Amino acid sequence: MRAWARVAAVLFVIGYGANQFSPLMVMYREQGHYSATVVAAFFGVYVAGLAPGLLVGGPLSDRLGRRRVLLPAVVASVPASGVLAAGAFSETLLYTGRFLFGLVTGVAMAVGTTWVKELSQAPHDPEADAGSGARRAALALSAGFGIGPAVGGVLAQWAPLPMELPYLVHVVLTLPVIPLVARAPETRSPEVAPRRSLLSDLKVPAAAHPRFLGLVLPLAPWVFGAPALSFAVQPAALGSERTAGFGLIFATGLTAVTLSAGVAIQSAARRLDARAPLAGARLGLVLIVVGILVAAVTALTGSLVVAFVASAILGAAYGISLVSGLLEVQRIAGPAHLAGLTAVFYSLTYIGFLLPVVLAPLAVHVPYPVLLVVVAVVAAMCLAVLVTAGRRTRRTVTV
Template identity: 45%
Template sequence: MATLTQLGAPARSTGTHPAAWLGVAAAIYAIAWGGNEFTPLLVMYKRDGLPVTTVDLLLFEYVLGIVPALLIGGPLSDRFGRRPLMLPAPLIAATGSTLLAFGASSVPMLSAGRVLCGVALGLAMAVGSSWLKELSQPPFTGDTASGTGARRSAMSLTGGFGIGAGVAGVLAQWAPWPDTLAYLINVTLCLLAALWLYRAPETVARQQHPGRLLDDLKVPAAAHRRFRTVALPLSLWLFTSSAAAYAIMPTLMMPKVHGAPIAFSALVTVITLGCGFAIQSVARRLDRPGTIRLPVLALTLVITGMLLAVAASATLTLWLTVLTAIALGMGFGIGLVAGLLEIERMARPDDLAGLTAVFYAVSYLGFGVPAVMAVCHDGTGVGYPAMFAVLAAACVLCLAVITRGRRG
């Protein structure tokens, strides 16, 4: 299958301009905002009486929407084009946020809202990221540096994650309608982004004689040795690290910040994702194709963060919690850029979206870690310091795999 770029279609024939990518970036940003605004409110739901395990499962439930949308949406967009798959995404996100806004007392409504936000985010990550990458290169824009599309995608996602969480936490702590207002703001943003997105041009030619859908869902590049030994071990820690920082630590610190627990949760979330966002431009400059410099740096920071989490959870120390968020946030940010750059280099144009989907699908399993840790703590009495130590050891093993696979 050939993309419009491959066919050499001139930019003027598409009616585009050099900033055509901005509409896609705005949609990714708004959808990411909606996907993560729930996170600082975990403390609010727990404070208001929902069991810890139930709330942590709600955090994970949007993975039930993300993973299918990632795995199916990416290959389908290679088959039918980016626009048909991505245009509904901000509307799906708006629907999910609406359910969350009016479902604070209903676990089924919260669950449905989380799954819909996950579906939208999965489409944004698999289809939107690929679309943004293609719009960041000729003929849709002027010549850009290698990796520009990956950087724009990573920054749109991380910026939406961080700002959405910060605004939601502040509003839930001090504004009226704490269960509702933040979600309604996201509904507005998603609807505006949907209008902007509609103007973005198609970059992939629809297949005239498509084969079996099952064949389209296969991603041969996933068998690439460097994907298996570098990108995949790295992906396991992206959202494991961020979830540990802003889904687990603020809950443990609630007795220390009883005056403003939601605001503190938002602060930790913003610190985590703010560090992840800020470090991404630095990571791009540190990157050297063919090396494992960025993956090693990312996992080293994750290991450091997990060890800090051991100390913070054992002593319930606020400044250690902040240091944990900084280290894990930087590990997340560098790891995200490193993984997307690896994929951009190894994928062919016809399986870029599919390989991106596999990478993100594995990474989002990390949001199940808080629920698993809550079950282990409640069911077996294992302490959080011990569980963070196990996570640090597991990350060391993944670092060893990456180091051995550097010549792939």
Template identity: 45%
Template sequence: MLTVGYGANQFVPLLVVYRSTLGLSDAEATAVFGVYALGLIPGLVAGGRASDAHGRRTLMVVFAALSLVATAVLITGQWGVPGLYAGRFLTGVVSGAVFSIGTAWVKELSATAAPGAGARRAALALTAGFGGGPLVAGALAQWAPAPELLPYLVHLVLAAVALVLLPGAPETRPARAASARRAPLFPASTTGGRFRRVVVPLGPWVFGSVTLVFTTLPAHALPPDAALEFAFPGLLAAAALAAGAAVQPWGRRLHTVLGRNGGVGAAGVGLAVVTVGCLVAAGATARPGLLSAAAAALLLGAGYGLCLVVGLGEAQAVAEPDELGAVVALFYCLAYAGLIVPYLVALAAPSVGNPNALLGVAGAAALTLVAVLAGGRRRPPRST
């Protein structure tokens, strides 16, 4: 999971390289980044459901191998945009499958650990990969030769190591008989009020928040004469994801302390942090500066971390054992729907400006916060 998360986000600082070498516009750069989401959806849905029926380990090995292929395709992007689109799409397919299968697998491997340990371990593995990828790729793009090749070689090595190690991990879900009932598209576990009132509105803000750090802030919140034009976007992303990792244990404890309505309360805190982060990001794009950009990145990263660990915890709490992979996959589908946020900002910015577009995003996050809290007061979620 760490390796595939690394591969997904190694592209963040390299997008700055491609803006320069391929002459990408804001909308085109955001589209190249976001086509990843089109691959995620089939990867998430097919991966989670298939692993519920056929086991976790074999499918993870297959997608670890495909991760190598995806990065090899991205290397061809130095010769034209089609290679970037194809590589990012395939990276999305791999990421969707690995995140849904891996999260379910880690939860099952954590059965004897403290409550919530599975969600926390999965969230930390992803966040470490998401943060490590842009940090290392940005440094290599800034100071090493061949910035459109060398950063990808690091991921190829990591993926090869993961591919060697995976077959030794224990299987937790033996394959079912061929005649087993086919799982519905929307698992029964997701039809209750707890999923609809907390997980559904919270999900899109997981990545709807932090992807602003990957796309909007590097392009519009840094001074035009800022040093380290390739390394700094990676540093911003790494700082955001480090903040996300740091708040996850606290978010899990908050979820527990708040008791029966813990999901609503902890989700409300996460959405409040996202709202403030968007407001600070609006200020950073109005008056670009390194400190304001860093402050926005840390807040948006913290909001991401809280929303991720609370959303995963709630999804795993409602899931029946036979539907765990499918429920986790549905949560990630909701989370990655948030990739539309930076694209909408890029579309709106030419007309209203980036600060006003980000104020609109802050308003949407605040409205989501109100809706989650109101839904929680109307009918407390049942205990599971």
């Protein structure tokens, strides 16, 4: 197995475990009898763990080495899944398990994405091009994000122990990946005696770069905001009565369509970026606006077919935006700041997963079609900011 593939396997199993919860939200709402707001909170507490994992994981791996930080995170994902499986009997355990998995995922994404990029260049892979690392990391994550909910949703719909078995399958998949990452080549030598504090390492000067503020910041929250709207908000907007008896498999289908579209378009996104570096980000936000408006039509008409169309559009938007964002981060940051800026980027992307948490309580008072139109207007404003910044910001060297 190639060196980069060992680390990409980690991104796959972490993405698998992190996102398999998405269709299970319907199960917790229908079988666990939790309110829509509580289920959205299960979805959102993951971000509370993710942010510190992202922001600390990258700088810590710069200090200690990639393996010393990523390996414990992969190992810790096993008991995190165990806590979620035990959450069938406790709301507290569900919150705890989701927080723990967010923490693990944050570390894995910050360190794993950087490590894959470093292993996708000389001397480890001299034939790879400049964008191979971002593309490989994005594909591995997206594949995990897509396959995890597809398998988890099917198991929860038709297999025994629906609230436990999906998490146990993730444990079985993760165990053989642990020795793979343990043998991956180290690309960052541990510092024998760091001359600065970890707190100073957490500062990422590249986050103040004009290109990051103007071109990455307006895009980042929509990277995962798009799939969250697709497979978390749309089922809630339709209501359980519209999908009675097959709500779980319907949510699984939306998740599969969203993330399949996201994976399928990433190679094209890379080629588009190579020809016009800002075109991918612009197209991603355009598709997000269109996809949200189609989702509003879903909420208005109750059409399951329109819901799948919205998922395909939002999935394509997710794939283009993720690749474009990662490539822009790699253009902005030099080797000394890459892990930290990647962590900041991912932290911003996961803000989008809070959209269901915000919209669920508001939907008690305001219809979902209206809420989604408002969200589309906000996305359009971000597109305007990005386009304006692109005209003003000329290509600059890394920092």
